Amino acid sequence: MVSLETHVIKNARAIASVFLLSCAALIQGCASWTPQTKALAESRPEGVPGAHELTEVPFFAQSDYQCGPASLAMVMVAAGVKTTPDELVPEVYLPERKGSLQVEMLAAPRRHGLVTYELAPNYAALIREIAAGTPVILLQNLGIKEGWHYAVAIGYDWDNGMLQLRSGGNERQELPFAMNEMAWRRSGYWAMVAMPPDRIPATAEEARWLSAIAALERTGQAAPARTAYRAFLERWPSNVNAAIGLANSHYALGDLRAAEQVLRDAAQRAPDSDIVLNNLAQVLADQGRAAEALPIIDRAAAVGGSHADAVGQTRSEILKKLNR
């Protein structure tokens, strides 16, 4: 009888060769498993240093199933909001799902005055945000059980192809880009940042960043929304929708004069915007200047756009004020 051990040792060479060949095949094939790492390796994103690590991002170890609250706490504290994972559990954790949904990860920081933004799904965006000083929450799938897991990317070393993460109980986990990609690609390369209202993500696209600010405004946080719209307009001064947003924030905070000023500027740039004209007329009427408001609301009505109903209502109110 040949024991298993003897059998293995006698055939070790053969077994090892098969194994090595399979590894080689795997490694060859790996490049197609990790296409973004391949692309990243071929060219470093423009204008970023070879390596950068955000050592000041705090670490919160997660408890069971709560990588969501822990990850959020880390990036929110980094953005200047005082919070802890325990405080965030009721805002993102779903007891029966034993985890946190992606849209709730985006929504929760808004209630604390931050603007959240989903990054473009690629490695270059991730690297560029870290290079600009912003930690990034990634959604990975670790392939075991349900496997979904949020971790915070806080550094990279492009020269050596490594990513640094705060993940689970690990304050500093260092992973090759390819390894991270294998886990990250299963979420469609999902990544998000949470910004203090006066800062704009390095990779922000104009229209999507505006929607992100509007999402903050929708939660009633007029003051941080105002800050964010102002910063937006410094970067993209001709964006009329942002001006509308800024004026709405001023209005919500009771600063009618400021709202009027912003809307007058916007009306010069966009003389046919029924929204700008409507809101300007409203602001004037609220300051007791209904007579000035009337010709403006008439212009808005003349545009006849999709907001005709709202415009009509505003006009009736103004006419009432003028007793007509």
Add this chain to the structure above:
Amino acid sequence: MKTVWARMFCRLLVALMIWTPYQFATAGMIGTEQVVTASSAQADRALVTSFLNRGDVAQQLQSLGLSSKAAQDRVASLTDQEVQQLAGKIQSLPAGASDGADIAVAILIIAAIAVVVWYLWKRM
């Protein structure tokens, strides 16, 4: 209130108002979210749909272990698009939970295999 139906309708309207976004509540001004998302003639219909979707999603969140108030608050922070993404899919969408140790385990397994192979090779 004239009829049972009128009363019920009023109750429904009041309930739906919980989700009135902050901008809309400022009378007369057209809200920013309306500007940046929908700008078609169906804007009104989209609004009603959004209210109904929010109701659905809030109910689903409640069935997953949240109190009624928590469910409403959390839905209120979502944009219309985000509510749309959730509607009907809360059970199946990814819910991040794992603790990250698994990637370390995977690395260890690969390292262990490499050591075994090296050892076997040396023995020949």
